Amino acid sequence: MAVLATAFPQPAFAAPADGRSPFGGIRDWFAGDDGQEPAKPPELSETGVPSNEHLPPGGVRSRPERIGELKDRRTPTARHWRLSDGRVQSEVSATPTHYEAGKKWKPIDTAVRGTGRDGYRYANTTNLARTYFGERPGELVRFELAEGRWAAIGLKNAEAGKLTPEADGDTVTYEDALGRGADLRYTVGHGTLKEDIVLDGPPEGTPSYEFTLTTGGLTARKLKGGAIALHTEASGPKRPELVIPAPFMTDAKKDAESPYGAAGTDAVRQTLRKTGRDGHYELTLRPDAKWLASGKRVYPVVIDPTISISPTVTQSQDVMISSDGPASNYDGLWRLSVGNTSTGTSRALLRFPLGSVPAGTRLDSADLRLYYDQTHTTGDTEVLLEAHRATEAWDETTATWDNASGITGELSGTSVLVDDRDPGTTAAKGSWPASGNTAYTRYAVNQDYLYNKDSVAGDTYTWQPDLPEDGDYRVDVHYVPASDRAVNAPYTVTHGDGSKTYTVDQSEGTGGRWRTLGTHPFKAGTAGKVVLGDGPVSTSTAVIADAVRFTKGGVAVKEPQ
Known part of the structure; x- marks a missing residue:
């Protein structure tokens, strides 16, 4: 991490003009500064020596390579x-x-290729897990993890010799595997295997699709919400190795206001039953027959994902929640919608595996990189996208609007705090002693602040941040209010496009207060700064120099199309 260090500025102590012992003057420096406490408000003699310390010239830092x-x-x-x-x-x-x-x-490659392994025709082995595709009804697909842990999917009551896989890129299809016009389709992803049932037309009667699930080193258990966890005995279902999400189905009609992006429903019942031997199960899916038979259906219909086997990195999860379906869990859905529909709101929960970053590492900047795919309402509106901290733990297999919409915390982003007397600050002109009034310093950032309270005009205090990256930063200043504070303390913000002066009423409020001075463009490095002037020249009114915070929020704007 790069840190720009400069010397700490020191207050200028001056001998009193009345000839008294200098120790009396020094004692007064550490008295009260607001005129409200018993301690005498400190004053500087007109002949006091100003600090006159200067920061090195600021500069733009080139982008590191x-x-x-x-x-x-x-x-x-x-x-x-x-x-x-x-x-x-x-x-x-x-x-x-x-x-x-x-x-x-090596980089993961999801392509499916031919294989010489007995019992299988195709495989993907350039991945975090190995996936094999065969023709045996009891084991069409085998998904292998390390250390003898695996899961195999088969079709119950299927006829041998009638299940022929066809590979295309990362996809394998078993045509008519579940009856005429009902294909079974698998797609290999990065450490995932996703299965779809594709129906060309409405099925006859009440459809039911029965699979066999065989596991090695794993136990299957159904979770609340309909998902199924495959876990080791040591880890338990709360930290599964693999997950089969709750199923849903969609038709071919696009619907921008649906969380699925198309007409869809989660009216698909998924049941799990253990058979006689350990590691052997029956998995049955029963989609809603009335929904499939409706005249509103546009085929093909995809029951998706009926079986999505995905290694769960315990610190990496994502799921959408939507008030349009407040009790629905959309785990496994490829979309992470954000924004509003005509009837509700959608949010996306994201968790990244940060275990590779050593504990205690100081992070001076972070970028969240997501790709924008499409609108889920009209595209002619501006949409503000914000990244906020989640205030409580959540799980992608169970998160819904009802149980997770209230965990939105503060706006995330890159933040640089420069406190008084930190490197990058100085009393460029005048005397800015430290307050010793603990009744007020307890409310300051790091429990200390400086003040200017004399009759010398033109005194200034400067904060010069070392910003890690270019961007628009919100500038906030902190002060501790009291009745003798300046009502028009002048702050001048110098940024990439020029400068702007704000006046702040430092007498307003109680405790410690943050006041925003707008959002401005800054370049990486030390080219920007905030300068506080002394405002009113008075020995009875104080101007407070505490801290300045620069925040580049996790905000992006989807422009109208």
Whole structure:
């Protein structure tokens, strides 16, 4: 991490003009500064010596370059680089991006290719897990993790010799596997395997699709909300190795106001039954027959995901919640909608696997990178997207609007706090002693602040932040109010497009107060600053110099289309 260090500014102590012992004057520095406490308000002599300390000229910091990867710190979801300015940059993905092949890490490739393994025709082995596709009814698909843990999916009562897989890229299809016009389709992802039932037309009668589930080293258990966890005996269902999410189904009619992006429903019943032997189960899906038979249906209909087997990284999860379906869990849905429909609101919950970043590391900046795919309402409106901290734990398999909409915390972002007497601050002109009035300093940032309370005009105090990245930063100033504070303390913000002066009533409020001085563009480095003037020149009115905070919020705007 790069830190720009300068000397701490020191207050200028001056000998009293009346010839008294200087120790009396020094004692007064640490008395009260508001005129409200028994301690005498400190005053400077007209002949006092100003500080006149100056910060080095500010400058724009060039964007650092990656000079080498720290390969020994790679994980399936993270890579780390040494930067030219000495800092370390970590790139953490919510989904696996690399797999370990011997002693090397290679990019995941989801393509399905031919395989020579007995009983299987195709495979994907360039991934975090290995997936095999065969023709045996009891084991069409086998999904293998490390250390003997695996799960296999088959079809109950299917005829041997009639299940032929066809591969195309990352997808394998078993045509008419569940009857005429009912295909079984698998898609390989980054550490995931997703299964769809694709219906070309409405099925006859009351449809029911029966699968076999065989596991090695894993136990299957149904969770509240309809999902199924596959876990080891040691970890338990709360930390599953694999998850089969609750099912739902959609038709081919686009619906921008639906959380699914198309006409859809979660009226698909999923049941799990253990058979006689350990590790053997029957998994049955019963989609709502009336919904499938409705004249409003536009086929093909996809029951999705009937079985989505995905290794669950315990710190990496994502799910959408929507007030349009307040009790529905949308885990497994590819969309992470954010914004409003004509009837409700959608939010997305995200968790990243940050275990590869050592505990105690100081993070001076962070970027959240998501891709924008499409609108889920009309596209001609501006949509403000914000990243907020989640205030409580949540789980993607159970999160709904009803149980998770109230966990929205403060706005996230890159924040730089510069307190009085920190490196990057100085009393550029005049005397700014430290307050010793504990009745007020307890409300200050780090429980200390400086003040100016003399009859010398033109005194200033400066905060010069070292910002880690370019961007629009909200500028906030902190002060401790009291009745003798300046009502028009002048703050001048110098930023990338110029400067602007604000006046703040420092007598308003109680305790410690933050006041926003707008949002302005800044360049990385020390080119920007905030300067506080002395405002009214008076020995009975104090101007308070405490802290300034620069915040680049986790905010993006989807422009009208």
